[in-house]
Amino acid sequence: MNQAEKEAYLREYSILKNQGKPFFPYAVAKDSVMAVVVMIVIIFLAAMFGAELGPKADPTTTTYVPRPDWYFYFLFEVLRVMRNIPKFTDLATIGVPTICMILLFLLPFYDRSPERRIERRPVALAAGLTTIFAMAFLTYTGANTGSPNTVDLQPPASLTAQQKAIFRAGALVVGNSGCLACHVLGNNGNDGPGPPLTHIGRILRPEAIASTLRNPTAPMPSFAALAKQNPRQFYDLINFLGELQ
Amino acid sequence: MPKLPSPPLPKALRPAPRRPGEPDEKQATTPIEVAADAGISVVDWIDERTSLSGGIRWMMFRKVPRGINWFYTLGSATMFAFLNQAVTGVFLAMYYRPDAAGGAYESVRYLTDQAFLGQLVRAMHKWGASVMIILIFMHMARVFFFGAYKYPRELTWIIGVVLLILTMAMGFTGYLLPFDQRSYWATIVGVNINGTGPFLGPYLSDFLRAGPEFGATTLSRFYAIHMMLIPGLIAALIGAHLYLVSKLGISAPPWIKAQEEPELRQTTL
Ligand code: HEM
Numbered sequence: 436m437n438q439a440e441k442e443a444y445l446r447e448y449s450i451l452k453n454q455g456k457p458f459f460p461y462a463v464a465k466d467s468v469m470a471v472v473v474m475i476v477i478i479f480l481a482a483m484f485g486a487e488l489g490p491k492a493d494p495t496t497t498t499y500v501p502r503p504d505w506y507f508y509f510l511f512e513v514l515r516v517m518r519n520i521p522k523f524t525d526l527a528t529i530g531v532p533t534i535c536m537i538l539l540f541l542l543p544f545y546d547r548s549p550e551r552r553i554e555r556r557p558v559a560l561a562a563g564l565t566t567i568f569a570m571a572f573l574t575y576t577g578a579n580t581g582s583p584n585t586v587d588l589q590p591p592a593s594l595t596a597q598q599k600a601i602f603r604a605g606a607l608v609v610g611n612s613g614c615l616a617c618h619v620l621g622n623n624g625n626d627g628p629g630p631p632l633t634h635i636g637r638i639l640r641p642e643a644i645a646s647t648l649r650n651p652t653a654p655m656p657s658f659a660a661l662a663k664q665n666p667r668q669f670y671d672l673i674n675f676l677g678e679l680q
Numbered sequence: 681m682p683k684l685p686s687p688p689l690p691k692a693l694r695p696a697p698r699r700p701g702e703p704d705e706k707q708a709t710t711p712i713e714v715a716a717d718a719g720i721s722v723v724d725w726i727d728e729r730t731s732l733s734g735g736i737r738w739m740m741f742r743k744v745p746r747g748i749n750w751f752y753t754l755g756s757a758t759m760f761a762f763l764n765q766a767v768t769g770v771f772l773a774m775y776y777r778p779d780a781a782g783g784a785y786e787s788v789r790y791l792t793d794q795a796f797l798g799q800l801v802r803a804m805h806k807w808g809a810s811v812m813i814i815l816i817f818m819h820m821a822r823v824f825f826f827g828a829y830k831y832p833r834e835l836t837w838i839i840g841v842v843l844l845i846l847t848m849a850m851g852f853t854g855y856l857l858p859f860d861q862r863s864y865w866a867t868i869v870g871v872n873i874n875g876t877g878p879f880l881g882p883y884l885s886d887f888l889r890a891g892p893e894f895g896a897t898t899l900s901r902f903y904a905i906h907m908m909l910i911p912g913l914i915a916a917l918i919g920a921h922l923y924l925v926s927k928l929g930i931s932a933p934p935w936i937k938a939q940e941e942p943e944l945r946q947t948t949l
Contacts, residue, residue, distance in 0.1 A: 436831050444831060450938035451745035452929050457688040459740040462748060462930075469753035470760040477764055477811050481803035488792050491785045492864035494894075503866045504855055506813045506848070514873060530878045540841050542824075543834035551827030551934035563824055611865070613872035660893050 440549040494665070508577030509570050516573075585610050588621045588633075591678065598678075605675020608668045617655065620679075629655060634679055641677035648672070684734055685741035738926070745932035751826070752930065754819035759918060761812035765850075766911065768805040776857065778903035780896045784859040809851055816847055828931040836924045839917055846914050853906035859899065867902075868894055 436444070456462075503511060513531055546559060553560050586609050590602035609615070615624035619631040635644065648658040648669075662669040708717045727733045744752075775791045775798065777783040791798040820840065823829055829837035856867040871894070875885035888905075890897040 441831050447938050448745070448929065448932065451747075451932040451936060452743050454938070455743040455745040455748070455932075457685065457741050458744050460688070462744050462752070463740075465748075465750065465753050466756040469750075469757045473757050473760050473811065473815070474764065477761070477804055477808045480807035480811070481800055484803065484807065485799060486792065486803040486806045488785075488788055488858055489860035489862045491782070492859045492861055494864070502862060503870060504809075504851055506810065506851060507870070511873075530881075533878055536841075536845070539844075540838060543829045543831075543837050546830070549830070551830060551931075553825045553827070553934070556827065559824070559827075563821070567821070611868055611872065613875055656892065664893070 436547055436549045444549060505574065505578065509573035512573040512577035586615070586620050586623050588679070591680070594678070598674075601671050601674050602678055604668075605671040605673075605678075608672045609675065612658065612661065612672070632676060632679065636677045636679040639676075641673050644676050645669075645673050684737045685743070686737065687741055742926055742929070744930050745936070747933045747936040748930065749933065751822045754815060754822050755925075758812060758815040758819050759922075761808055761815055762914065762918065764808045765805060765812060766915075768801050768808060769907070769911075771801050772805055773907060776903075778857075778900045780859065780899040784857065784899060788858045788860075809854065812847060813851065816844055820844065826931065827934055832928050833924070833931065836921060836928070839921045839924070843914060843917050843921065846910050846917070850906060850910050850914070853902045853910070856899065856902045857906065 510532060517531055548556070550556055553563075586606040588606060590599040594602060609620065614620070614629075614632070617629035618624050619633060621633055624632075639647070645662075647655075649662060650659075651657055658669070658672075661672075708714045723733075772791065775787055775795055777787040779787075788802075792802055793799070823837065823840070852867075852870060855870075856863045871885045871888050874888065875882050877884065886892060888898070888901065889895070890901045
């Protein structure tokens with residue numbers, strides 16, 4: 436908008452405002468009706484569905500699949516999808532959510548046309564509808580998939596049932612420890628800065644993996660604290676990586 | 681100094697100018713009149729010291745343009761959902777203990793199973809969060825499709841985006857507090873994902889965890905952020921948001937065009 440358009444808008448607006456009604460009681464009346472509706476909806480939902488409390492938090496179990504609240508599903512889903520498309524892993528590390536947030540912040544600065552009627556703003560209309568459908572779709576698919584930090588690797592058939600259980604537990608530790616931020620494991624994780632771990636068992640023996648985790652080269656963080664506080668999880672982790680032939 | 685708008689009283693109720701021959705000031709005689717006078721003098725006393733009435737008149741009796749419709753109630757509905765969170769949150773805080781060793785879970789269990797209406801209040805807080813998120817997105821969609829973020833309301837929009845992020849952050853930090861399996865593991869993963877973000881990511885997740893590991897102080901930190909830091913910020917920013925809305929005037933629906941009416945000239949001059 437240039438100066439003339441700004442002034443035209445302000446002039447037009449002051450006429451419209453002068454022809455309007457006082458905020459109190461006209462707008463306040465509508466707002467109050469809406470407030471009552473909101474309150475009724477909240478009480479209705481609360482009375483109908485209540486609030487459950489699951490089993491107590493237990494840091495030693497790793498067999499729990501983490502679920503965020505529903506309004507974060509779309510975020511989790513974006514991260515999961517981006518990580519699984521190799522071309523986009525760089526984008527995912529720059530942070531698709533960060534980019535979206537910046538775009539949202541700056542909207543008034545790159546959309547500078549004076550037009551306000553949506554039927555005359557085809558780009559805004561398309562972008563708005565696309566965003567709504569994308570968020571609805573991602574929330575829906577996010578509701579039906581695991582979390583982005585799960586590792587979809589299956590244990591080799593040659594293992595015994597007990598070894599398979601340890602394999603799965605180790606995969607969960609990897610998912611919950613943030614390794615996927617820097618390493619690829621099968622279809623999951625980011626390609627870099629760390630090397631892929633999909634076949635790490637071929638390259639390093641379990642003892643070597645364990646010492647890497649205790650004394651890694653920067654920028655990889657040390658997991659010595661995990662080994663000390665949770666030897667069981669650490670053992671599962673090493674075992675899992677060692678099996679990745 | 682521009683003239684402040686006055687209350688939109690119907691003609692019959694507006695104070696009439698004193699007629700010649702009437703006494704200067706009517707003496708209060710009945711108890712009701714005395715009580716009303718006492719009330720007025722208290723209000724006057726406060727107003728003499730604060731000049732609040734000017735601000736209230738400015739806020740409440742400003743005009744909203746023609747054509748305002750139900751979509752314009754979504755912002756205040758969001759604010760109302762926030763008030764619901766604040767009030768139910770205070771009651772939850774009366775029972776909650778941020779103790780990762782088991783106290784937190786136990787206190788929520790007590791609240792859910794035993795405290796009078798505890799289950800209902802907790803459910804209202806929980807579902808209120810979802811309702812607030814839905815309303816804030818609907819409000820944002822209304823602002824977007826009406827082009828209401830354009831000149832001169834850009835700053836209102838930016839404060840709005842901050843409010844959106846803070847509201848999501850409330851959802852995230854509140855999720856850990858019951859300290860059951862679900863909240864614990866979801867939060868661990870959430871914080872780790874945070875750590876993969878660009879630039880500030882690792883620092884942010886270290887800040888949230890209160891260190892490189894998810895430990896006993898993590899819960900108190902989430903508690904403090906959820907109970908004091910973010911609610912304070914949200915309340916302050918809602919104030920700034922509403923100040924800007926009143927200052928700039930609420931935008932008219934984009935399809936309404938001003939007609940130059942002959943009466944208008946008379947009323948504005
Ligand atoms: C805690 C959350 C929020 C509260 C309590 C809130 C409250 C309000 C209220 C009461 C209004 C008056 C008009 C109306 O109700 O439509 C308003 C207007 C506005 N809001 Fe919000 N809002 C919030 C979040 C947001 C967000 C997320 C955005 C966008 C990113 C936003 C952008 C705006 C803009 C640009 C206006 C001016 C609209 C106009 O003049 O027509 N707000 N807000």
